[in-house]
Amino acid sequence: MGKIVGGIGTSHIPSIGAAMDNGTMVGEYWQRFVNGIQPVRDWMEEVKPDVCLIVYNDHASAFSLESIATFSIGVAPKFNPADEGYGPRQVPVCEGNSELAWHIAESLILDEFDMTIVNEMDVDHGLTVPLSVVYGRPKAWPCQVIPLAVNVVQYPQPTGNRCYNLGKAIRKAVESFPAETKVAIFGTGGLSHQLQGERAGLINVEYDCNWLDLMVNEPEAAKKVSHTEYLRETGSEGIEAIMWLVMRGALDDKVDEVYRFTHAPVSNSHYGLTILENASDRVTEGKRTFKE
Secondary structure (H helix, E strand, C coil): EEEEEEEECCCCHHHHHHHHHHHHCCCCCHHHHHHHHHHHHHHHHHCCCCCCEEEEEECCCCCEECCCCCCECCCCCECCCCCCCEEECCCCEEECCHHHHHHHHHHHHHCCCEEEECCCCCCCHHHHHHHHHHHCCCCCCCCEEEEEECCCCCCCCCHHHHHHHHHHHHHHCCCCCCCCCEEEEECCCCCCCCCCCCCCCCCCCHHHHHHHHHHHHHHHHHHCCHHHHHHHHHCCCCCHHHHHHHHHCCCCCCEEEEEEEEEEEEEEEEEEEEEEEEEEHHHCCCCCCCCC
């Protein structure tokens, strides 16, 4: 059957992709970041998931304000990199897993999550930057990809509680899939950043780190954080962190944080990365150790 082998939380800052693509991720500015993301690449190489289910938000590439879906799942056999105004990123096409994606879509809808099913979509930096973070620049992504887009742009966004419960429903769906399939689930976006207005450039490192502790160790409390608190403490774009709660909900109540790395600033954002494994799995399989 299907199995979720771990969760990754990562920011999807577009300048990361641009620096990797253009060969400019060098020098003092980037060195700590380059060192800091290496452990997640080591983890992916060791775990080797068959499928990466990536929870992200679209940035007006596949969707627009003409029609706004709260939750959308891509079921196509492939997903091309989107043209975000400067040409598509020169990264591999994402190969999908339509059989698993349709299975998840059916399970979620029968569990009363109103999913929008997308048969054709391009994927932007919200999805491709996380893949670059964990895999670098391969000729082909070494996993299949299922995109799950969340509206965090247009009010009203879903609550943290709804996202957390969606994660639980995703885990149920994956575990009922008959084929043996290892799935890594990603929560992407955040941490604190604001791109416009009087508070443009806001970064709240202390709040972000406390929120990460809460998300990892007390998810029942983290899911209750209000939209207003996210906006006040982390800026207008910091609310993207609710997508990490989808990832968290797909894991055990008790998890082991294998690794955490944060760095500020990256562009005008606070970059965050965490690797979570189910505590029950680590008891039986032995503990991996990754250090910054």
